[in-house]
Amino acid sequence: MSRRVLLVEDEAPIRDMLKFVLEQSGFETIEAEDYDIAQQKLVEPYPDLILLDWMLPGGSGVQLAKSLKQHEFTRDIPVIMITARGEEEDKIRGLDAGADDYITKPFSPKELVARIKAVMRRVTPTSNEQPIEFNGLKLEPISHRVMANDDALDMGPTEYKLLHFFMTHPERVYSREQLLDNVWGTNVYVEDRTVDVHIRRLRKAIGVHGHDAMIQTVRGAGYRFSTKL
Amino acid sequence: MSRRVLLVEDEAPIRDMLKFVLEQSGFETIEAEDYDIAQQKLVEPYPDLILLDWMLPGGSGVQLAKSLKQHEFTRDIPVIMITARGEEEDKIRGLDAGADDYITKPFSPKELVARIKAVMRRVTPTSNEQPIEFNGLKLEPISHRVMANDDALDMGPTEYKLLHFFMTHPERVYSREQLLDNVWGTNVYVEDRTVDVHIRRLRKAIGVHGHDAMIQTVRGAGYRFSTKL
DNA sequence: AGGGTGTGTGACAATTTTATTAAACGATTA
DNA sequence: TAATCGTTTAATAAAATTGTCACACACCCT
Secondary structure, three states: OOOEEEEOOOHHHHHHHHHHHHHHHOHHHHHHHHHHHHHHHHHOOOEEEEEEEEEOOOHHHHOOOHHHOOOOOOOOOEEEEEEOOOEEEHHHHHHOOOOEEEEEEEOOHHHHHHHHHHHHHHHOOOOOOOEEEEEOOOOEEEOEEEOOOOEEEOOHHHHHHHHHHHHHHOHHHHHHHHHHHHHHOOOOOOOHHHHHHHHHHHHHHOOOOHHHHHEEEEEOOOOEEEOOO | OOEEEEOOOOHHHHHHHHHHHHHOOEEEEEEEOOHHHHHHHHHOOOOOOEEEEEOOOHHHHHHHHHHHOOOOOOOOOOOEEEEEEEOOHHHOOOOOOOOEEEEEEEHHHHHHHHHHHHHHOOOOOOOOOOOEEEEEEEOOOOOOOEEEEOOOOOOHHHHHHHHHHHHOOOOOEEEEHHHHHHHHHHOOOOOOOHHHHHHHHHHHHHHHOOOOOEEEEOOOOOOEEEEOO
């Protein structure tokens, strides 16, 4: 079952309350207080749902919603907008901007959880909680582990995210910049070449069982995860 | 690759700094110090991105942004607004006015370049290239790969581009010069005969499965990709 | 057949791109 | 504050690709 929720809310007390409610109901939460931070958190592994306050300072709630729908990997993540009572206008624009549902402040925890579950049920069961396996290399999101033929592999957080991204998007080339966008996050400024180092560490980590052959260099284009060749 | 940036900034020192930073990163720059001059520079060839200071004298930054979005040929040019710290209000209006991103002064060169690249990447949508196949020779743009009956073929970047061009323009002769223009790019100083060498390399790469017969020499005219004969 | 012209080929040095290594840096924790 | 862990950067090594040449070869015409 999908359970990772990204909370985008500028007011810390409300954010804490939401976090509490969601975690009581068995969801994992990721927090962001504004547009930029939300963008940074939108990386592998992507959240399964986004709870977005319409009234972010800078009015960037809309902007975030739009930006989400423009990017290939975030397009299918359902969004629930939080609006203040009576802001009918906002509801309309929010739904226009691509929200899947909205909830009006103040709301009961029960209602919130119910809506979240409803939306998750409605959306494609893209539970990115399922283990992924290629040629005996298995990544288990639940336990946050990578196994190669029943041996647990050891790697850093970035390598894990990188591998997760690759395994969920196999047979496709990604440039260093694209990898930075998807694994490190937008609005983070890192040298292209840094990717090389993490690729190397990832290869080393999964190489003990010969799985490093699936991380392929595509000269002049980037890297690719593939079972072929 | 898109790389022309129009710089609209009234303060000469800052403009020079921006120019320096961008040119260091391989961008071409066009400069404009106010609304009128910017308008003058907005002709063929259009810039690929506009870096616009919000605080132009006469407050014409907004005006320019709006005007850009009204004209057919400039509507799709992405705009990054430069704002001073704390002018949250401006961000809102800037984004409303159609800016694609904003950056707050002071900013690091690295951040600036990263944002420019990010916006350019976002604007150029994923060219959803479909795989192309002729007689069992399949080229997959997504994975950046060439397969011959389930065997991955190995070739250099130039050979790949050459093959891609041929497969998207089959049954047609191209002179060496035309190939140079289309595959290498215009205004590159390369000998005609260099094409021969790459043709040979391409033939060798796809020859392991006998597909080299599709790359045909047309004496006195050039080369052709064809499934016939 | 012989000459002229156009194309194929293998080698090579320069250049570009990627891999690897080590050290600097930053955040977190004991 | 020191120690530790993980990330980033910078420096260096290694590898692949590129454009050209020189020469071999094929074709066409007289």
